Amino acid sequence: MKIAIYNPVGWIKRNNSDSIDTKYRDVGNNTGNLVYANALIDQLDNASDTWFGLEENKEEIRAGVIPSSNALNIKGNTLESQAQCIKECSYPVTLVGLGAQATPEFNTPSRLVKELPSSCVDAIRLIAQQTVSIGVRGYFTAECLEKLGIHNYRVIGCPSLYFCKKKIKKVNTPENIRKTVFNVTHKGKFQNCIVELGIKNNSYWIMQQMGELARTLLENKKISESDIEYLFPGLKISTNSLESFIKKNAKIFFDMEQWYDYLNKEKFDFSYGSRFHGNVAALRSGIPTLWITHDSRTQELVDLFGLPYMPIEAIPKVRFLGELVEKCDYTQFYKNYDYLRNEYIAFLNENFLDNKFEY
Numbered sequence: 468m469k470i471a472i473y474n475p476v477g478w479i480k481r482n483n484s485d486s487i488d489t490k491y492r493d494v495g496n497n498t499g500n501l502v503y504a505n506a507l508i509d510q511l512d513n514a515s516d517t518w519f520g521l522e523e524n525k526e527e528i529r530a531g532v533i534p535s536s537n538a539l540n541i542k543g544n545t546l547e548s549q550a551q552c553i554k555e556c557s558y559p560v561t562l563v564g565l566g567a568q569a570t571p572e573f574n575t576p577s578r579l580v581k582e583l584p585s586s587c588v589d590a591i592r593l594i595a596q597q598t599v600s601i602g603v604r605g606y607f608t609a610e611c612l613e614k615l616g617i618h619n620y621r622v623i624g625c626p627s628l629y630f631c632k633k634k635i636k637k638v639n640t641p642e643n644i645r646k647t648v649f650n651v652t653h654k655g656k657f658q659n660c661i662v663e664l665g666i667k668n669n670s671y672w673i674m675q676q677m678g679e680l681a682r683t684l685l686e687n688k689k690i691s692e693s694d695i696e697y698l699f700p701g702l703k704i705s706t707n708s709l710e711s712f713i714k715k716n717a718k719i720f721f722d723m724e725q726w727y728d729y730l731n732k733e734k735f736d737f738s739y740g741s742r743f744h745g746n747v748a749a750l751r752s753g754i755p756t757l758w759i760t761h762d763s764r765t766q767e768l769v770d771l772f773g774l775p776y777m778p779i780e781a782i783p784k785v786r787f788l789g790e791l792v793e794k795c796d797y798t799q800f801y802k803n804y805d806y807l808r809n810e811y812i813a814f815l816n817e818n819f820l821d822n823k824f825e826y
Contacts, residue, residue, distance in 0.1 A: 474508075502627050502751075511823070535565040536564065549590070561820075600621050601620045640796055649738065650740030675719075741765070756795070773798075777794050
């Protein structure tokens with residue numbers, strides 16, 4: 468029997484277009500989605516990428532799962548169509564990695580829940596009625612569901628951090644940092660400081676979105692001073708220097724195998740940045756990694772797993788990469804890992820999602 472992964476990111480494998488815009492559309496406008504989706508596909512037994520209404524041989528599908536994200540948000544509308552489709556399925560379908568996105572104003576579960584659109588609330592309640600359990604990102608999201616009267620959930624974090632093998636190779640705080648790689652989120656406060664650290668230390672840059680000046684790398688597009696100020700406010704660098712750095716040090720991947728091959732081949736000593744899944748890709752490749760947290764989504768996940776991090780507000784004071792490396796302690800992550808992995812496996816099993824995990 469097949470496991471249906473309702474995964475729009477999977478369509479990139481079916482599209483041979485050379486268009487950069489098409490490629491970005493097919494990864495949900497963020498190549499980090501590939502890390503998440505690829506991990507889920509590797510974990511599930513006989514997994515099949517599809518979408519509602521496009522399933523092949525429905526009678527062969529045992530269960531389905533939707534890779535979710537920060538769908539509980541004040542502008543939320545992604546759950547509505549999913550809820551109706553789940554209701555019409557003859558087999559169980561659930562969400563994995565559902566998260567609630569706080570804002571500076573609505574920064575507690577109570578405040579956020581009160582501001583959620585009624586359509587979003589109705590949809591998540593309908594989904595909860597149709598499934599055994601919902602896999603949620605962390606305890607902030609769990610408390611939001613509790614306040615909505617939803618109790619059938621498991622706190623599982625993000626599937627991308629779990630390995631099928633029971634024994635995993637551990638990473639340690641790096642002793643030497645000769646070669647480093649970073650990622651960054653455009654238009655965010657203090658993100659310019661991450662770029663400045665990357666340039667200062669000749670780090671390599673793995674881009675994930677168009678707004679990171681990806682067209683300069685892929686299409687040789689010129690950068691203007693207004694581009695820099697808009698995308699990375701406060702970044703002090705000439706347009707020529709930034710163009711040169713990007714062409715020499717930046718990479719973008721629309722294929723997960725190529726991404727992992729690059730990380731393994733280059734033998735990086737350390738990874739840092741504000742992209743959650745960009746950092747996960749590095750960690751899965753055995754590279755010591757430090758998360759730079761800048762929103763509730765990232766903070767919820769690093770708190771749950773005990774991942775090493777530094778808040779974005781502290782980055783302007785950092786002068787040397789060694790200050791980031793000092794924070795790269797995985798002790799708590801490995802203390803939390805087995806329990807969370809077991810919770811994730813229990814979630815998969817109770818939702819009839821056959822998997823390849825070793826027990």
